[in-house]
Amino acid sequence: MSHKFPVHVYYEDTDLAGIVYYANYLKFIERARTEWVRGMGIDQTALKQDEGIVFAVRRVEADYLNSAVFDDELVVETSTVQVTGARIVLQQDVTRDSEVVFTSQVTLVALSDTGQPVRLPANLRLMLH
Numbered sequence: 001m002s003h004k005f006p007v008h009v010y011y012e013d014t015d016l017a018g019i020v021y022y023a024n025y026l027k028f029i030e031r032a033r034t035e036w037v038r039g040m041g042i043d044q045t046a047l048k049q050d051e052g053i054v055f056a057v058r059r060v061e062a063d064y065l066n067s068a069v070f071d072d073e074l075v076v077e078t079s080t081v082q083v084t085g086a087r088i089v090l091q092q093d094v095t096r097d098s099e100v101v102f103t104s105q106v107t108l109v110a111l112s113d114t115g116q117p118v119r120l121p122a123n124l125r126l127m128l129h
Helices: 024-039 044-051 122-128
Strands: 002-008 054-064 073-083 087-096 099-111
Touching: 002 024, 024 044, 024 054, 024 073, 024 087, 024 099, 044 054, 073 122
Parallel strands: none
Antiparallel strands: 002 073, 054 099, 073 087, 087 099
16 A cells, blocks of 8 residues: 655745755655654654654655756655564655656654654554554
């Protein structure tokens, strides 16, 4: 199962050359992850308050395959690659008219409020598969 999140490229997203500034793709995929989790009914604020668990990015592998420009309509597609006790690996691709312009694999870890790795609750692991 994958989640799709639309992104409209604004002028502020571009650099002097008029293309999307490379770091902004990380913002796009972050927003998509937030909406992906929200769409599954996971309340991250409640998870932090009730369970003391937050998600943090541990690793990002990214490939910039093509340039997006001002006013492009992009889609970020997020899908689960792997879920373990305390880790989630996601594939996130940014497309324009079905052409992949950016691809990434993102590893998230579950952390306690002290920053230590913790196991994801079983019901949450099932939701993320």
